[in-house]
Amino acid sequence: MTDTSSSFPQGDGRPEDGPQGPSGADRVPEERGKTTIADSVVEKIVGTAARDVPGIHALGAGMSRTIGAVRERVPGGGRASVRGGVKVEVGERQAAVDLVVVVEYGVPITDLAGDVRVSVISAVERLTGLEVVEVNIAVDDVHLPDEDDDTESRVA
Template identity: 75%
Template structure:
């Protein structure tokens, strides 16, 4: 015969000292079920941005204007590149949706790179956050050519 008393969550009954209480809180519950975890949108944006940048064939993230402004702020002393540039997310309690603006390298198969990006983003976000990624929408904004200059500081035609 057990001395366990079923008490309502967060409550206890008087005169139960020394007896185990079961419910949704307290010493008798698993630690992972005590409390609530909230994951901010910018956390998911950074994870998705890093996962996208790791895929071969991705040159950069962001649409034209975002890349231009980002290139300027990246060059400011003490400035750091934004890991969430070109990434937008919607985060719910159990699910997330991701929208990406990317620039691919010239010569890569865009369909293959997009598939690799989806796999990388879904795997990383789900593993790190526990959220189910319901969709990853990718917009290819540009193709980077090898002879294009990224920062405008390369050699010109005339010296």
């Protein structure tokens, strides 16, 4: 008879343990390492979710929108940032969100704010697993139908 014992105790977590002890497949995925999510990732999710709500004209305060519009027009400046007007604080399990928005004229702001909160909370919680503890919304401006978003210079 051959000796099949080893110097390792049974169930020491080695992959070859198989039925005799816990293997990697038997462990809960949350126990196999740590996942961290950068604030910038959550900001992009928030920005995208907020922009998708009908009645939101733009994100960000006046100056940051102007700078973003100019940056878009510069070759190599890239496309508009979905993070403009968004600030988040991300912890291990929770996130808090601050948004600055411009709303379309005629849209009830309190209803719109509720829709934005629902969209942001569901997107962040679904995509990151973080609990969103608050979504603070600051309405910076109202976009009127006859307003032009163009920031081009009118100098001839």
